[in-house]
Amino acid sequence: MPIEGDSQTLAHFLSEGIIHGDAKDLLACLPQNSIDLFFTSPPYADARSYSRIHPDHYVEWFLPFAEEMFAATKDSGSLIVNIKNRVAKQGPLKGQRHPYVYELVLALQRMGWRWIETYIWAKPNAVPGKFGPRTKDSFEYVYHFARGVKPYFDLEAVRVPYKADFAEIARRKADRLGRRNTKAGFGRDRTKTYLLGGADPGNVVTVPQTYNQYRGVAHTAAMPEGLAEFFIKMACPEGGIVIDPFAGGGTTIVVARRLGRRAAGFEIHEQFVEEARRRIAENSAMGIPGYLFKIS
Numbered sequence: 630m631p632i633e634g635d636s637q638t639l640a641h642f643l644s645e646g647i648i649h650g651d652a653k654d655l656l657a658c659l660p661q662n663s664i665d666l667f668f669t670s671p672p673y674a675d676a677r678s679y680s681r682i683h684p685d686h687y688v689e690w691f692l693p694f695a696e697e698m699f700a701a702t703k704d705s706g707s708l709i710v711n712i713k714n715r716v717a718k719q720g721p722l723k724g725q726r727h728p729y730v731y732e733l734v735l736a737l738q739r740m741g742w743r744w745i746e747t748y749i750w751a752k753p754n755a756v757p758g759k760f761g762p763r764t765k766d767s768f769e770y771v772y773h774f775a776r777g778v779k780p781y782f783d784l785e786a787v788r789v790p791y792k793a794d795f796a797e798i799a800r801r802k803a804d805r806l807g808r809r810n811t812k813a814g815f816g817r818d819r820t821k822t823y824l825l826g827g828a829d830p831g832n833v834v835t836v837p838q839t840y841n842q843y844r845g846v847a848h849t850a851a852m853p854e855g856l857a858e859f860f861i862k863m864a865c866p867e868g869g870i871v872i873d874p875f876a877g878g879g880t881t882i883v884v885a886r887r888l889g890r891r892a893a894g895f896e897i898h899e900q901f902v903e904e905a906r907r908r909i910a911e912n913s914a915m916g917i918p919g920y921l922f923k924i925s
């Protein structure tokens with residue numbers, strides 16, 4: 630049994646990669662002020678057979694995890710949560726969007742988590758289905774919360790190629806009168822826009838939902854590796870520590886290690902633990918670093 634909140638336990642978690650158990654107990658084993666990033670996709674309300682959490686009780690279910698994560702997060706650290714709306718199946722809201730996601734965001738903010746940004750994960754290849762009087766679900770939320778006022782944030786790591794062509798980039802660079810006021814009185818110097826090496830990606834992150842994206846991934850709700858990659862690069866320094874308390878098939882751990890971060894995750898269901906273990910082993914076998922890092 631791990632000793633509460635000590636760095637040796639954390640080192641053990643990081644070397645194991647995936648730990649079988651209830652995140653509530655395992656989060657309590659993390660030392661305070663030790664984690665750079667909690668990145669996770671918890672079970673969505675009422676959605677999957679592996680964890681049925683009624684949307685009316687979702688906030689009270691999630692808050693104990695959030696409290697443990699708050700205690701373990703560094704002052705510069707973050708909690709990033711991927712979550713999705715759902716339609717209420719019964720009760721007075723039947724047929725409408727249930728507000729549990731928004732209730733959760735407000736509850737986390739009240740707890741002390743600083744609500745930094747709401748990202749939209751756009752899924753260009755979302756599958757059609759029977760959604761009632763609405764179009765198909767083609768986005769999910771990714772909420773970024775920070776522990777302190779100066780969270781680690783690396784925009785450079787997530788810049789994307791400029792859309793403008795070479796001629797336009799050259800023209801802007803040569804423009805000596807970049808800042809032109811409009812009639813409204815505002816103007817921006819656009820000559821420097823293209824000196825940064827890439828464009829700000831914005832808060833809509835487009836990543837295809839990769840059904841069976843990883844050879845042999847059996848988890849029914851595995852997230853695409855590209856989504857994990859974006860947020861880990863953005864919110865955790867190299868060599869920093871990433872924990873996924875609802876690790877599923879281990880996507881966060883595999884991607885974080887590949888990116889040179891130290892990483893571990895918790896998972897309550899044995900079959901997903903096995904899957905995550907296999908993926909971690911495959912990636913380690915490919916010589917991908919991460920598990921080799923030592924606790925400083």
Ligand SMILES: C[S@@+](CC[C@H](N)C(=O)[O-])C[C@H]1O[C@@H](n2cnc3c(N)ncnc32)[C@H](O)[C@@H]1O
Binds near residue numbers: 669670878881
């Ligand atoms: C949405 S899935 C995560 C999928 C994961 N991001 C991936 O790419 O494979 C949520 C996971 O949380 C697990 N889970 C639910 N309650 C848990 C708990 N109390 N402790 C640890 N894991 C839990 C579920 O078994 C499920 O695998």
